[in-house]
Amino acid sequence: xxxxxxxxxxxxxxxxxxxxxxxxxxxxxxxxxxxxxxxxxxxxxxxxxxxxxxxxxxxxxxxxxxxxxxxxxxxxxxxxxxxxxxxxxxxxxxxxxxxxxxxxxxxxxxxxxxxxxxxxxxxxxxxxxxxxxxxxxxxxxxxxxxxxxxxxxxxxxxxxxxxxxxxxxxxxxxxxxxxxxxxxxxxxxxxxxxxxxxxxxxxxxxxxxxxxxxxxxxxxxxxxxxxxxxxxxxxxxxxxxxxxxxxxxxxxxxxxxxxxxxxxxxxxxxxxxxxxxxxxxxxxxxxxxxxxxxxxxxxxxxxxxxxxxxxxxxxxxxxxxxxxxxxxxxxxxxxxxxxxxxxxxxxxxxxxxxxxxxxxxxxxxxxxxxxxxxxxxxxxxxxxxxxxxxxxxxxxxxxxxxxxxxxxxxxxxxxxxxxxxxxxxxxxxxxxxxxxxxxxxxxxxxxxxxxxxxxxxxxxxxxxxxxxxxxxxxxxxxxxxxxxxxxxxxxxxxxxxxxxxxxxxxxxxxxxxxxxxxxxxxxxxxxxxxxxxxxxxxxxxxxxxxxxxxxxxxxxxxxxxxxxxxxxxxxxxxxxxxxxxxxxxxxxxxxxxxxxxxxxxxxxxxxxxxxxxxxxxxxxxxxxxxxxxxxxxxxxxxxxxxxxxxxxxxxxxxxxxxxxxxxxxxxxxxxxxxxxxxxxxxxxxxxxxxxxxxxxxxxxxxxxxxxxxxxxxxxxxxxxxxxxxxxxxxxxxxxxxxxxxxxxxxxxxxxxxxxxxxxxxxxxxxxxxxxxxxxxxxxxxxxxxxxxxxxxxxxxxxxxxxxxxxxxxxxxxxxxxxxxxxxxxxxxxxxxxxxxxxxxxxxxxxxxxxxxxxxxxxxxxxxxxxxxxxxxxxxxxxxxxxxxxxxxxxxxxxxx
Numbered sequence: 061x062x063x064x065x066x067x068x069x070x071x072x073x074x075x076x077x078x079x080x081x082x083x084x085x086x087x088x089x090x091x092x093x094x095x096x097x098x099x100x101x102x103x104x105x106x107x108x109x110x111x112x113x114x115x116x117x118x119x120x121x122x123x124x125x126x127x128x129x130x131x132x133x134x135x136x137x138x139x140x141x142x143x144x145x146x147x148x149x150x151x152x153x154x155x156x157x158x159x160x161x162x163x164x165x166x167x168x169x170x171x172x173x174x175x176x177x178x179x180x181x182x183x184x185x186x187x188x189x190x191x192x193x194x195x196x197x198x199x200x201x202x203x204x205x206x207x208x209x210x211x212x213x214x215x216x217x218x219x220x221x222x223x224x225x226x227x228x229x230x231x232x233x234x235x236x237x238x239x240x241x242x243x244x245x246x247x248x249x250x251x252x253x254x255x256x257x258x259x260x261x262x263x264x265x266x267x268x269x270x271x272x273x274x275x276x277x278x279x280x281x282x283x284x285x286x287x288x289x290x291x292x293x294x295x296x297x298x299x300x301x302x303x304x305x306x307x308x309x310x311x312x313x314x315x316x317x318x319x320x321x322x323x324x325x326x327x328x329x330x331x332x333x334x335x336x337x338x339x340x341x342x343x344x345x346x347x348x349x350x351x352x353x354x355x356x357x358x359x360x361x362x363x364x365x366x367x368x369x370x371x372x373x374x375x376x377x378x379x380x381x382x383x384x385x386x387x388x389x390x391x392x393x394x395x396x397x398x399x400x401x402x403x404x405x406x407x408x409x410x411x412x413x414x415x416x417x418x419x420x421x422x423x424x425x426x427x428x429x430x431x432x433x434x435x436x437x438x439x440x441x442x443x444x445x446x447x448x449x450x451x452x453x454x455x456x457x458x459x460x461x462x463x464x465x466x467x468x469x470x471x472x473x474x475x476x477x478x479x480x481x482x483x484x485x486x487x488x489x490x491x492x493x494x495x496x497x498x499x500x501x502x503x504x505x506x507x508x509x510x511x512x513x514x515x516x517x518x519x520x521x522x523x524x525x526x527x528x529x530x531x532x533x534x535x536x537x538x539x540x541x542x543x544x545x546x547x548x549x550x551x552x553x554x555x556x557x558x559x560x561x562x563x564x565x566x567x568x569x570x571x572x573x574x575x576x577x578x579x580x581x582x583x584x585x586x587x588x589x590x591x592x593x594x595x596x597x598x599x600x601x602x603x604x605x606x607x608x609x610x611x612x613x614x615x616x617x618x619x620x621x622x623x624x625x626x627x628x629x630x631x632x633x634x635x636x637x638x639x640x641x642x643x644x645x646x647x648x649x650x651x652x653x654x655x656x657x658x659x660x661x662x663x664x665x666x667x668x669x670x671x672x673x674x675x676x677x678x679x680x681x682x683x684x685x686x687x688x689x690x691x692x693x694x695x696x697x698x699x700x701x702x703x704x705x706x707x708x709x710x711x712x713x714x715x716x717x718x719x720x721x722x723x724x725x726x727x728x729x730x731x732x733x734x735x736x737x738x739x740x741x742x743x744x745x746x747x748x749x750x751x752x753x754x755x756x757x758x759x760x761x762x763x764x765x766x767x768x769x770x771x772x773x774x775x776x777x778x779x780x781x782x783x784x785x786x787x788x789x790x791x792x793x794x795x796x797x798x799x800x801x802x803x804x805x806x807x808x809x810x811x812x813x814x815x816x817x818x819x820x821x822x823x824x825x826x827x828x829x830x831x832x833x834x835x836x837x838x839x840x841x842x843x844x845x846x847x848x849x850x851x852x853x854x855x856x857x858x859x860x861x862x863x864x865x866x867x868x869x870x871x872x873x874x875x876x877x878x879x880x881x882x883x884x885x886x887x888x889x890x891x892x893x894x895x896x897x898x899x900x901x902x903x904x905x906x907x908x909x910x911x912x913x914x915x916x917x918x919x920x921x922x923x924x925x926x927x928x929x930x931x932x933x934x935x936x937x938x939x940x941x942x943x944x945x946x947x948x949x950x951x952x953x954x955x956x
Contacts, residue, residue: 068124070757073791075123075221079116086229087112119224123217130176132199132217132764176216186212198766215765260395260898260924262337263387265583266377268863270630313464314496315504316431317471318423319368324880325473326364330873331372331516331552332435333580334388339868339894340581342932344396345922347873348458349933352889356938363875363887365916367428368470369459370478372552373435373516377582380438380445390449390456392581397428397458397921400914407453413462414454416914422462427916430459433480434466435516435553443484458915467493469500474882474946475509483515487530494533501541510547510884510946513538518551518576520596521558525589525858526704535597539570546571547884547944550874552578555585555862556608557872557888559940560593560601569599573944577874577888579607584867586613586851589858605940607890608870617851619865624844625837627866635839636832642690642725645683646675647827649733650808656737668730675726694718702856713854717846724838732831736801745801752798754791796826868894872939882946890939897927 186193199215319325328347333340346352352363376384386405400416419425438446443466450456451464467489470478479497481489489497505511519531538546549571555578562569574596578585588610594601608616625632655671658664679686697714705713739745748755767773776784803823806815815823844864851861872890879885904920915921925931 068128069794070753070760070791071127072120072124073794074757074787076116076120077787077790079119079221079225080112082225083112083116083228086232090232115228119221119228122224123221126220127217130216132215133176185214194769195771196769197771198768200764200766217765258900260337260341260391262341262392262898265336265339265866265868267628267630267866268378268583269628311469311496311500314467315469315471315500316422316462318421319473320471321423322473325368325878326366327368327370327472327876327878328366328873329370329372329514329550329577329876330580332374332555332578332582333371333392334374334376334384335582336866336868337388337392338896338898339871340388341392341395341898341924342891342894343580343871343873344393344457345924346889346891346932346936348393348397348916348921350919350921352875352933352936354889354936354938356887356941363877363889365428366875367426369428369430370480370514371430371432371580372514372550372578373433374437374552374578374582375432375435375446375450377437379440381441382445382449385445385449393457393459395457395923398915398923399455399457401911403455409452409454409461412452412454412464413460415460417912425460427914428459430456430461431463431468431470431478431480432456432461433468433482433514433516434484436483436485439485458921467496469497471504473878474880475506476878476882476884476946477505477509477511478514479511480514481534483517483531483534487517487519489531489533489537491533494537497537498541501537501545505542505545507545508946509545510944511542511545513546513549513571515549515551517553518549518574520549520560520574521554521576521590521593524593524596526702539597542570544568544570548573548575550575550577552576552580554578554590555582556587556613556870557606557874557890557939558587558590558603559605559888559942560596561604561942563600563602565600567598570597571599573942574601575874575886577872579870579872579890581871583863583865584608584616584870585862586617586858588613589851589855604942605888607872607888607939614852616865616867617848617861619867620844620848620851620861621841622844624847624864625840628840628864631840631843632832632836635843636836638689638693639721639725639728639835639839640828640831642679642686642693642722643675643729643831644689644824645679645686646726646729647733647824648804648807649675649730650804652730652734652737655734656741671730672723672726675730676722679722690718690722693721705854705856713850720842720846721839724842725835728831728834728838732834736797736804739797740801740805745797746805748798750799750802751788751791751795753795754788757791796829799823799826800830884944884946886940886942886944887938888940889936891932891936893930893935895926895928895932898924899927901925 186196186198189196193212197215197218199213199217330343330347333343347369348365350365352365353360354363355361376388378384390405413422415422415425416427422429432450434443434446434450446466450461451466454461467482468480470480472478479500481497482493483489501511513534515531515534517530519534523529523531554576557577557579558575560574562572587606587608591603591606591610593603606613619627649671652671655664655667658667679690694714697717698710699714700717701710701713703710736745799822803815803819803826807823812820847857847861847864850857869892870890871894872888875887875889877885877887901920901922901924904918904923904925907918907920909918925933
C-alpha cells in the first residue's frame, strides 16, 4: 500500500469512528431531553442506524478528499507556488508565448490554492474562542525556514468535520422539533406507506441453499419430528375420521354433491403454489380472470373461469406456519381476487360453509369455490397449520372454502367425480380414508361414471425414478373398486407439466391418463429426467406433452455452472468454511523456496504438483483437523448421492466429488502461500511488524496534526486507553497481509509453540479471511458443475440441481370443461416468463363496485398488473389440449 493510500485509510477510520461515537452521544442526549419533556414529542422517533452510518461515511470521505487536495495547513500562502519557484521559470510560464497546457496548469494550481485557503479556511483561530481553545485540533504551520512558535490556527480538516456534524445536528433538531427536514421531504413513514400501496410486497423464492436461513433449519426440525412422531404413531387423518358423523349415510363433511345437477362445468387444477410471490400471483391472477382468450388450433377460443378450483398441496414453502401461509399463499390469491368486505383474516369458521348474505345453501351460490388437499410440506407440522387456515377459514381470496377435512369427494355433472386423497408423509391413504372412498365406489359411483383421482405425489413417476413401490392402498382402490372407471390421475409435487396416456394393449388399463402439473408458483423441476418412463401398473404409457420440453429442460440445467453462485450467494458462508477446514492443518507452508528457485516453468509446475501430492498425503497421515474434515465431507458426499444408485456408484461419485473439492482447496492454499512468500522475498510484506498502518498514522499525525494543548493525551487518559486501542485494532483489520506474513516468518523460524494463543488466533483468523474470499467462487463452481453433470449425465439430483436455480418462469395450470355431452375437455395453459415488477391496475381502480358486490362479479378482479410487457394475461398459451370421452372402459377383470 502506498503512502497516500495508507494515510487516507488511517484518516478515514479515525474520523469515521469518531463521528459515529459523537453522533451516537448526541442522539442519546437528545432522546434523554425528549424523555424529560424538554423537546418536542417527535423527538422520540429514533434515527435509523443506517442513516447514522451513511452520514458518518459521507463526512469521513469528504474529509479525506479535502486532506488529499489541501492537506492540513493552518496558514495558506496565496503566493506559495510563486515564492517556491524559480523566477525565470515563472516569467516563462506567464509569457504569452508559453504553452497553453502549462498556463492551464498554473491557473488550476492557483485556483486550488485559492479554494483551499479561502473557501474552506476555518473562521478565526483558537484565540478567538477561548472557551473551546483546549478542544481545538490545530493545523500544521507553514513557513519558510523555522517558525517562531506553534500555530493557534484551527485545523481546516477539523473545521470541515465540525461543520458537517453541525449540519447533521441542526437538520435532526429541526426535523424532530417541527416535522420538517432541511430538504422539506414528507415524513418517511408516509412515503413508505405510499410505496407499499403502489407495489405488492411479495416475498422472494425460498433460498434452499442458504446456510443461514432459520426457516430451513425449522423445516428440517419439523420434518424430523413429523417423521418420528406422526408417521405411524399419530395421524391427523385418524382424528378426522373419529370426528366424522357415525351415520354412514351422512357424509356432508367429505362428500359434496351440489355440482351434480349442472348441465356443464368449468374447473381448474393447480399445485405447489406457495413459493415466490411473483410466480404465485401470476398463476393466481390467471385463475381469477373472468375468462382467458387464447389460440387453439389456429383459432381464438374463450375459456371461462372455473367455478371450482382444486389445489394439489404444498401451499407454502419451506414449512407450514402462519407467516408462510399468509404471505406466500393467501397474499397472492387475495391480490388476485379480493375476499368479501365483511371477511376478517383472523376469523375462525365455526359452521362451514359460511355462505354470503342472501344465499341459503351452497347449491345456490354461483361464485368460485376451492378445495385443497395437503402436500408433504403441509404435513411437516402434523397438518396443524393446514387445518387452521384451510379447514377452519371460509375464504381464499375470492374463492369460498367449503371443505372441512383434508380429503374429500366431489360429485360433478354428467357422471364425473373427483376424489381428493390425502397421502400425508406415508405416500398412501390410511385405512379410514380407504374405507370412505371404497364405500363411495360401491354405493354412489355409477357403473358408467368416470373418476378423477387427485393426489399430491405422482407415484407413477416417483416410483419409477426411485425404483420402489408406494401407494398400495391407492392402487388397491383403483384396481379393485373402480374397475377401470378412473379416467385420469392428477398430481403436483413435481414442478413441471407432463402428461402420459395409455397405449393400446390387450392388458388391462386401470388409468387412462396420467397428468402432473406442479407449476403453480414453486421453482421449476426438469422434465428430461423422466423421459424414459413408460410403464405403470402393468400398462404401457406414452408421453403426450411435456413443459418445458426435454431440450429446454436439459439446457436450463447449464445454469448450475453459470449461475449457482449468483443465485445462492449464501452458500459461500458454508463452502468457504468447509474449504478452510480441509486445509487448516496445512498453514503455513514453510518449504516453498524450491518452487521459486526452479529456473524453468516446467520445473516449477512439476515441483508445484509434487507439493500438492505431498500435502494430500500429509492430511491423512499427520493432520487431525483436516483429515477429520475430509472424512466427514466424504461421508456427507456419499450420503448426498441418491440411494437409487448402487453403493459402488455412490462411492465413486461421492469420492470424485470430494477429491475435486480437496484438490481445489489444496491448490488455493499453495497459491496463497506462494503469493505471501513472493511478497516477503520482494520486501512488500513483513517489514514493519504487526501494526504498520497504525504506527504510520501516529507518526504522520504527530507531524501534520499538532496538539499543543494535549487534547489527545487527555482523551486517552479519560477513556483508560480504550480509544487508541480500538483504533489500533480496527486498523489492524486492514493489516491482514502483514499479520499473516510476520506470523508466518515467526512460525517457520521458531515453530508453532513459540507463539501465544492470541497471536495464533489472530494468524488463523487473518488466513481464514483471505482464504475464504479466494475459495468461495471455486467451491460454488465445483458444486454447480457437479450438479450439472449429475442431472444431465446420470439423471440424478433433479431436486437439488433445479432448486438451486430458483426459476420462477414456466408456470402453468390445467383447466377442465365437462361438456353437455359428458365429454371432458382439458386445456393446460402456460406462461413462459413471469413478471418481476407490478403496478396498480388502473382498470381495477377505476371500475365501479357496489357495496355488496363480490369480487368474482367484477370485470377486473386483480389489483396488480405487470409493469412490463408482455402481460401474462395476454401471453398465456395452451401447451396441451385433449379430450376424454365419457364412455366406460372395459372391465380389466373381463378383458382378454
